[in-house]
Structure formats: structure tokens, C-alpha cells
Amino acid sequence: MSVALELRHVCKSFGTFHAVQDLSLSVPVGSVYGFLGPNGAGKTTSLRMILGMLLPDSGELSVLGSPSAMAVRNRVGYLPEEKGMYRTMTAVEAIAYFATLKGVSGRVARARARDLLGRYGLGAFADKKIEALSKGMGQKVQVLASIAHDPELVLLDEPFSGLDPVNQEVLEEVIVDLKARGCTVLFSTHVMAHAERLCDRLIILGGGRGLFEGTVAEARRRMPVQIRVEWVDPTQALESLPGVRSRTRQEGGIWCLELDSGASAAAVLEACFERSLRLRRFEVRENDLHEVFVHLVGPGAREATLR
Amino acid sequence: MRNTLLIAVREFLDNARTRGFWFGILLVPLIWMVASQVPLLLARKGTPTRHFALIDTSADGRLGAVVSGRLKEVESRRENLRFREWVAPRLRSDQPLSGLDPASRPWERLQQELTPWMKDDAGRFTPPEPLHRRVALSKELEWRGDRGEFEARLRDWMREDRTFRPEGSDREVSLFAVAILEEDPASNAPPSLRFWSVNQADTQLRERMGEALSREFRRREYARLGMDPVVVDQVEKGQARVIGLDPRKAAGEERVGAADLLRQWAPSAFVYLLWIAVFGVSQMLLNSLIEERSNRILEVLMSSVTPLELMAGKLVGVAAVGTVMALAWIGSLVLVTFWMIHTSGAAALAPDSMVTRLPIELATLLGDSWLLPAFGLYFLLGYLFYAGVILALGSTCNDLKEAQNFTGVIALLMMVPLVSITFIPKDPNGPVATVLSWIPPYTPFVMMNRVAAHPPMLEVIGTLVLLVVSDIVVLWACARIFRIAVLRTGQPASLAQLLRWVLGR
Incomplete structure (x- = not known):
């Protein structure tokens, strides 16, 4: 598996504030990689270091095989968190301008700009000035500007923020299309649903550190399995069930059982049958990424927000 | 280099497409025309x-x-x-x-x-x-x-x-x-x-x-x-013959005429143009930088180009705007003067009078003398100095309001050459002119104003070298501030912080 982007023990501080601490990650070529974390987790600083706008205090980076993104900048696309464009340029001009800065010839850049605008629903606005477009449209134009030079690696910082649900779907389509043609995509987000749908791998950052790195399934497994059970005859026998870490009584006589790490729901069900417990309900709840995220970064993020 | 050029071209087109650019180009000949024609028109039509x-x-x-x-x-x-x-x-x-x-x-x-x-x-x-x-x-x-x-x-x-x-x-x-x-x-x-x-x-x-x-x-x-x-009438009409002679002119051509007066005062007009051009384009540069900062375009640019490429591109693009404006002003001044004299009838009936010859003298002066090369040189060097300062300070500001705190001080400093325009031609090689010439931010304006008085060669070269060195220092410091400040958000940097960035501490 070849690697498009790799960070090894990267650290960055601003004065006494440690923005990124000992961050390591590896993004395979052609994958979609999620960069998750609460505000102030170090996502933007990490992206700026990847792009060579900031230099790490320590650690190593490899971007498309180069230690500096500036050396391969024409093969990298970037959409910053704060979106903005030249207001007096038309959509075509703006996309083409940024593509030419990435080494594409003017003629090819304009043709690609029109093609992209048409493909993603902005064909009718190609010759409209940015100032005449809605905020969402302007943001889509900026996304297209970051990929018009046909990059091998695309870094998108909070690409979904500010977009309505329809345009969020269009952006998801853009990311899927990029992946389909072999491009590596790394995007940061707060919205776990996008990461669950799109990411092959992801990292969850908190307080400048990597708290988890792996696939979505691996992330889900980080949380204990929960089972909701309801007995016909309330009994004390459930206390002796194997692998149950805790049990909480909920409304309507339903119990929520949280299993130990590594314990299986099937073993619990088997034990119920062995003990002849009559069940009315046995429901295994699948953890979603949102819960994993809150579980990992929750307390720290709250503190950071209140600070 | 390619990216620098691309940024410069965009910068030029962005400014050239604005109404302000065309208004600026038309303003000088328009003022010249209005200032000379309106009193005549009023005298002709307006007085009952x-x-x-x-x-x-x-x-x-x-x-x-x-x-x-x-x-x-x-x-x-x-x-x-x-x-x-x-x-x-x-x-x-x-x-x-x-x-x-x-x-x-x-x-x-x-x-x-x-x-x-x-x-x-x-x-x-x-x-x-x-x-x-x-x-x-x-x-x-x-x-x-x-x-x-x-x-x-x-x-x-x-x-x-x-x-x-x-x-x-x-x-x-x-x-x-x-x-x-x-x-x-x-x-x-x-x-x-x-x-x-x-x-x-x-x-x-x-x-x-x-x-x-x-x-x-x-x-x-x-x-x-x-x-x-x-x-008695004849006696009263008698006047002493006053002949102005200039020892620096060739033998047989020492007489000082109206063309010489034009030669003496033309630099002052050029200082005005220089001042408007330098101040105007520096302001354009600031506006463009602040637009990119407040619209968050800089971060996208910085992922595509180096800070130095970005800075150089902006400097070149806006300098081109200023050059086009200045050339348009000079050209249109000659043309408007020619048109005014032609339509006034003086050219047809008194072809040899000074008035008729004014545009020709002006054109000859621009062609023969050091005025145009000096204007070009001092515009470039003066622009680089002020643009460097403006870019460095502007890169630390989030919006135009913050930037105005800095530009107010710069505008105040730039008033000195404007005030000196009228008194320097009267004593072009005097102590005030000499001292002001050696202060780099004033050198372009003061030396431009002294150009007709042939200041000592040592002063010309010395002040020029000092100005070039100052430009290099300012641009170097600007580049150091620019690369740090350009992606920074929050409060504008303090002077102590700017100094630390320049010194790399």
C-alpha cells in the first residue's frame, strides 16, 4: 500500500500553546481520509503544516513522497476553512486563475473550469461574478477551484460547513468522484455522518493529539457494546451474566447492559437461554461515530470551549 | 517567476477594470482642461x-x-x-x-x-x-x-x-x-x-x-x-532691456527664454504627478491586500505560491497600473495642451509664439531632457519604498479600518515632499533641499524637483545609492513580516512584534 501523506511525531507550538503534539498518521493513496476533532484540536494547524505554510517544530512529513508540500504544490489541492474568492471575478475566471497558479495553461484551465461548473450544477452561473452568487454557490466554486488542476492529493478544511443539505450531497459526490479517479482526499469535519459515509480511514484529534486512527469500523469498536433487554419476569439472574460491565434500568422495565471490551452480545444471549430467562426484548445497539467522537474528545473539548 | 507574472497580470487587470482606474487616468487631463478652459468660458459666456x-x-x-x-x-x-x-x-x-x-x-x-x-x-x-x-x-x-x-x-x-x-x-x-x-x-x-x-x-x-x-x-x-x-509717450514706453543668461548653456545659446522657464518648473509638475502616482498606487496595493485578507483568499494563494512570489506579483502588477496611469497623464497633458492651443486659433495666426509652441516645447523637453527617465526611475524607487512599507503593515491588518491607522501616519509623512514642491525650485541646491534629498522616503520627490538645477553628481549618485539600499532593506523586512503576518488572524501586530519578526526572534 503506497502512502500519499505521512506525518511522524509532528509537533507545533505557538508560544506556550501546544497546537499539535506528537501527531502521526498515514494516508493511503486513493483513499478518503477524515480529519475529525473539535474546535481548537489542531486540524487547521496540521493542514497548514502539511501544505508547508507552517513549519513543524519537530517531526517529519512526507507529502506525495516529498518532505515539503511546496515542492509538490502543483499536485496538491487545498480548500481552507474560511472561504473567500475575488468578488469581481466570474466563476470561470476564478477557477481558471487558481488552476493556472498550479501550472495549468490558461486555455486548458478555462475549459476545465466550464466542465466542472457544468458537471456540478453551476453551468448557468459560469460567467456570473462571484459577488452575484449565493454564499453556497461561491463555496462550491471555491471547492472546484481547489480541484481544477487535477491534483493527486486534495486537502479540504471543513468543506461542508455553510452548505445546505442539497449542496452537501453535491460535495459528497465531488469527493466520491475524486476517489474514483484515484485521487487521495483528506477532509476535516465536525459532522460525523459525512465521515461515516465517505471515509476509508480517519483520525480523531483532541487537544492537538491523535486520539484514534483507523477505519470507521475500528472506531466503532472502541465503544463498549450496549444491549437493551426486557424480561418477562424480573429477576436477579442478570447480575451473573458474563461480560456485562454495567447495567442501568430505564423506563418501561427495560435494562441497558454495557459489555466489557471484547465481550460479545451472542455470549450474553446464550447465557440468558442457559438460565432460562424469558426475554421480551434483546436489542444490540450499534455505536455510531458521533458517540465514539464524543466519548473520545468530549470532556477535553468541553473544557477547551469553556476556557 | 510564472506565478509572479500571473499574480501581476491579475492584479493589473483587477485594477484596470475598476472605474477608479479610468477615473484616475481621465482626472488629470480633465482637471487641466477644466482649470484652463472654464475661466475662459466664463469670461466668454458667463459674464453678462x-x-x-x-x-x-x-x-x-x-x-x-x-x-x-x-x-x-x-x-x-x-x-x-x-x-x-x-x-x-x-x-x-x-x-x-x-x-x-x-x-x-x-x-x-x-x-x-x-x-x-x-x-x-x-x-x-x-x-x-x-x-x-x-x-x-x-x-x-x-x-x-x-x-x-x-x-x-x-x-x-x-x-x-x-x-x-x-x-x-x-x-x-x-x-x-x-x-x-x-x-x-x-x-x-x-x-x-x-x-x-x-x-x-x-x-x-x-x-x-x-x-x-x-x-x-x-x-x-x-x-x-x-x-x-x-x-513723452515714446519715453514712457521705453523699457530697460533685461536679458537673462545661463552660464551652463552652450556659447551663443546662453539667453534664458520661456522654454527655460518651462524647463525649470516642469519638474515641479512632475513631482505632483509622482506624488499622486506613488500615493495612489500604494493605496491600490493596500486595498487589494486587505481584500485578499478579509476575503480569506490569501490562504488559498499561499497553498499555490510562495510569500515572495505573492509579494513580488502584487508589487509588479500595481506598479504596472501606476506606470500606465503616469504615462497616460503625461501623454494626455501634452495632447490636451496641443488641442487647446490649436482650437484657440493661436496656432494658425501666430505659429511662432511661445503659447503656440508650448506643447512642442513640452514634447521636446520630455524627449531631450532627463525628466522622463528621472520620473520613471524615481517613480519605481519611490513606489518600491512606500509599497514595501504598505505591504508589510497591510499584511498585519484584518480590514481597511485597521489599516487606516497606519496609512494616516504614512500620509502625514508624505505631506513633506508635497509642501516642498514650491520652495525647492527657488533654491534647488540649498541646505533644505540637500538635507531632504538624503532622507530616503523623500529622495524621489526632492531629487525629481531638483533635476533641472543640475545638483552635484555626487549627491545624485549618493542619494540614489542610499535610496536603492533603503528599498532593498524595506523589501527584505517586508518579506519577513509578510510571510508571518499574512496567515495570522486576530489583533494587528504591535511595532515590537513586527521588529521581532524582522529580526527573526
Whole structure:
């Protein structure tokens, strides 16, 4: 598996504030990689270091095989968190301008700009000035500007923020299309649903550190399995069930059982049958990424927000 | 290099597409045209005919005749001048006009002489309405021989701003002035003029009358003393021959003429242009940088280009805008001057006069002298200095409001060369000019202003080297600040912080 982007023990501080601490990650070529974390987790600083706008205090980076993104900048696309464009340029001009800065010839850049605008629903606005477009449209134009030079690696910082649900779907389509043609995509987000749908791998950052790195399934497994059970005859026998870490009584006589790490729901069900417990309900709840995220970064993020 | 050029081209086009750019280009020739044409236009069309009455109390009515004669003389000169303007575009340009001296002929005669050379559809000239027309007073204001009594009636009448219909006129007019001419036949005292008017701003008529009376008095006195008035007239016309000579000019060409005056003062005009150009384009640079910062475009740019490429691109792009503007101003000044002189008729009837030759002299001056190269050089070096400072400070500001704190100080510093424009040409190599020349932010303006006075070569080279070194230092410091500040958000940096960035601490 070849690697498009790799960070090894990267650290960055601003004065006494440690923005990124000992961050390591590896993004395979052609994958979609999620960069998750609460505000102030170090996502933007990490992206700026990847792009060579900031230099790490320590650690190593490899971007498309180069230690500096500036050396391969024409093969990298970037959409910053704060979106903005030249207001007096038309959509075509703006996309083409940024593509030419990435080494594409003017003629090819304009043709690609029109093609992209048409493909993603902005064909009718190609010759409209940015100032005449809605905020969402302007943001889509900026996304297209970051990929018009046909990059091998695309870094998108909070690409979904500010977009309505329809345009969020269009952006998801853009990311899927990029992946389909072999491009590596790394995007940061707060919205776990996008990461669950799109990411092959992801990292969850908190307080400048990597708290988890792996696939979505691996992330889900980080949380204990929960089972909701309801007995016909309330009994004390459930206390002796194997692998149950805790049990909480909920409304309507339903119990929520949280299993130990590594314990299986099937073993619990088997034990119920062995003990002849009559069940009315046995429901295994699948953890979603949102819960994993809150579980990992929750307390720290709250503190950071209140600070 | 390619990216620098791309940024420069975008910067240029972005500015060139604005109304402000075209307004800036048209503004200078427009001001020049308005400043020179409006007073003429107002004089021609805007001044109405003023009606005045003349009361001559001299025994033989001689004073009134003298004053009327003088006013008639002035009026016919005005008609002649207007005729010249009228006839110029109506002449067939291929016909020779030599041998005609328009100053010596009344327009009626000149029109007769020029008829063979005039275009077929030229038509006939209509003389303008006179500036001042003498009218007889109405019955209620008639002169009854007692000045005190007359003036009492006149004062009341004029205060009420009344109108009346003069004899032979078909409309009511207001009375601009009443002039009472007096003299004491028993004494040799000069005659007096009592000039009643509610308009004290227009003194032209009063001065002309006073001048005519004074001249008449002197003529009479010379005669009384037994001197021939004709001889006296000739003597009075005599003037000392003043010849200005410049030792720096080649032998036989030392005489200082109007062209030399132009040479001496033209640099001052160029300093104005330089100042407007440097200040204007520095402001453009700041606006463009602040737009990119506030619209968060800089971060996208910084993922594509290095800070140095971005800075250089912006500097070159905006410099190109400034150069186009300055060239357009200089070119249009020459063209507008040429057009004004051509349409005024002076070119056709007095081809060798200084006025006619002004645009040619100006063009020759620009072609032959160091003015244009000096302007180009000092524009570039001055621009780089101020642009460097503006870029460094602007890169730390989030919006125009924050930036104005800095630009206010810069504008204040830039007032010094503006103030010095008028006094430096009078003492171009004096101590003030010399000291100001060695202060890098002022060097471009002050040295440009001294260019005609041939400052010592050592000073020219020394100040130039100092300015180039200062530009390099400013741009180096700017680059160091720019690369850090450009992605920074929050409060603008303090001066101490800027210094730390420059020193790399």
C-alpha cells in the first residue's frame, strides 16, 4: 500500500500553546481520509503544516513522497476553512486563475473550469461574478477551484460547513468522484455522518493529539457494546451474566447492559437461554461515530470551549 | 517567476477594470482642461453685459471722451481676439498666412483680407456683446448739477436694486455702476473718479476708467510744462532691456527664454504627478491586500505560491497600473495642451509664439531632457519604498479600518515632499533641499524637483545609492513580516512584534 501523506511525531507550538503534539498518521493513496476533532484540536494547524505554510517544530512529513508540500504544490489541492474568492471575478475566471497558479495553461484551465461548473450544477452561473452568487454557490466554486488542476492529493478544511443539505450531497459526490479517479482526499469535519459515509480511514484529534486512527469500523469498536433487554419476569439472574460491565434500568422495565471490551452480545444471549430467562426484548445497539467522537474528545473539548 | 507574472497580470487587470482606474487616468487631463478652459468660458459666456452711466462734470466734456475712448479701445481688442478664435477653424489649412499681423488690424479688415483663404461655408463673424455698455440715466436719476443731492438720490435708487429701461433699449436693465468724473479747473490737481457700484468684486471697469484719467492727466501736465506729449509717450514706453543668461548653456545659446522657464518648473509638475502616482498606487496595493485578507483568499494563494512570489506579483502588477496611469497623464497633458492651443486659433495666426509652441516645447523637453527617465526611475524607487512599507503593515491588518491607522501616519509623512514642491525650485541646491534629498522616503520627490538645477553628481549618485539600499532593506523586512503576518488572524501586530519578526526572534 503506497502512502500519499505521512506525518511522524509532528509537533507545533505557538508560544506556550501546544497546537499539535506528537501527531502521526498515514494516508493511503486513493483513499478518503477524515480529519475529525473539535474546535481548537489542531486540524487547521496540521493542514497548514502539511501544505508547508507552517513549519513543524519537530517531526517529519512526507507529502506525495516529498518532505515539503511546496515542492509538490502543483499536485496538491487545498480548500481552507474560511472561504473567500475575488468578488469581481466570474466563476470561470476564478477557477481558471487558481488552476493556472498550479501550472495549468490558461486555455486548458478555462475549459476545465466550464466542465466542472457544468458537471456540478453551476453551468448557468459560469460567467456570473462571484459577488452575484449565493454564499453556497461561491463555496462550491471555491471547492472546484481547489480541484481544477487535477491534483493527486486534495486537502479540504471543513468543506461542508455553510452548505445546505442539497449542496452537501453535491460535495459528497465531488469527493466520491475524486476517489474514483484515484485521487487521495483528506477532509476535516465536525459532522460525523459525512465521515461515516465517505471515509476509508480517519483520525480523531483532541487537544492537538491523535486520539484514534483507523477505519470507521475500528472506531466503532472502541465503544463498549450496549444491549437493551426486557424480561418477562424480573429477576436477579442478570447480575451473573458474563461480560456485562454495567447495567442501568430505564423506563418501561427495560435494562441497558454495557459489555466489557471484547465481550460479545451472542455470549450474553446464550447465557440468558442457559438460565432460562424469558426475554421480551434483546436489542444490540450499534455505536455510531458521533458517540465514539464524543466519548473520545468530549470532556477535553468541553473544557477547551469553556476556557 | 510564472506565478509572479500571473499574480501581476491579475492584479493589473483587477485594477484596470475598476472605474477608479479610468477615473484616475481621465482626472488629470480633465482637471487641466477644466482649470484652463472654464475661466475662459466664463469670461466668454458667463459674464453678462454690465450697464453703467457716466457723468462728466468737466467743463468741456473732455474727461468723458477720454474714458469712453479707452473703453472702446479695450472692447475692439476683445472683438479682435474673439475673431481670431472664430476664424482659425474656418481657414483652409493649406493656404499661407504669413504676412498677416492680426494685432495691428481691426477684425473687420482682417476678415476682408482673409476671405480668399476662408472655407466656403465659413459664414460671417458676429462680434460678442460688449462687457460694459454706457447708458443714459432715467429721468428720475438725471444729473441736476449738485453732486450731493444727486448722490443721495442715487444711493437710495441703487440700494433698492431697481431696474430701468434705457433709451433705445427694448428691455429693463439693472445699473451696474455710475461714474462721476470731476476736475478742478483752478488747480493742477489730477481729476477724480467717484465710482458708485453695488458690486465691489468686479473692479475691471473702475480700474480702466481710473487708468484712462491718470494717463490723460499726465499728458496734460507734460503739455503744460512745455513737453511734447508724443515724445513723452515714446519715453514712457521705453523699457530697460533685461536679458537673462545661463552660464551652463552652450556659447551663443546662453539667453534664458520661456522654454527655460518651462524647463525649470516642469519638474515641479512632475513631482505632483509622482506624488499622486506613488500615493495612489500604494493605496491600490493596500486595498487589494486587505481584500485578499478579509476575503480569506490569501490562504488559498499561499497553498499555490510562495510569500515572495505573492509579494513580488502584487508589487509588479500595481506598479504596472501606476506606470500606465503616469504615462497616460503625461501623454494626455501634452495632447490636451496641443488641442487647446490649436482650437484657440493661436496656432494658425501666430505659429511662432511661445503659447503656440508650448506643447512642442513640452514634447521636446520630455524627449531631450532627463525628466522622463528621472520620473520613471524615481517613480519605481519611490513606489518600491512606500509599497514595501504598505505591504508589510497591510499584511498585519484584518480590514481597511485597521489599516487606516497606519496609512494616516504614512500620509502625514508624505505631506513633506508635497509642501516642498514650491520652495525647492527657488533654491534647488540649498541646505533644505540637500538635507531632504538624503532622507530616503523623500529622495524621489526632492531629487525629481531638483533635476533641472543640475545638483552635484555626487549627491545624485549618493542619494540614489542610499535610496536603492533603503528599498532593498524595506523589501527584505517586508518579506519577513509578510510571510508571518499574512496567515495570522486576530489583533494587528504591535511595532515590537513586527521588529521581532524582522529580526527573526
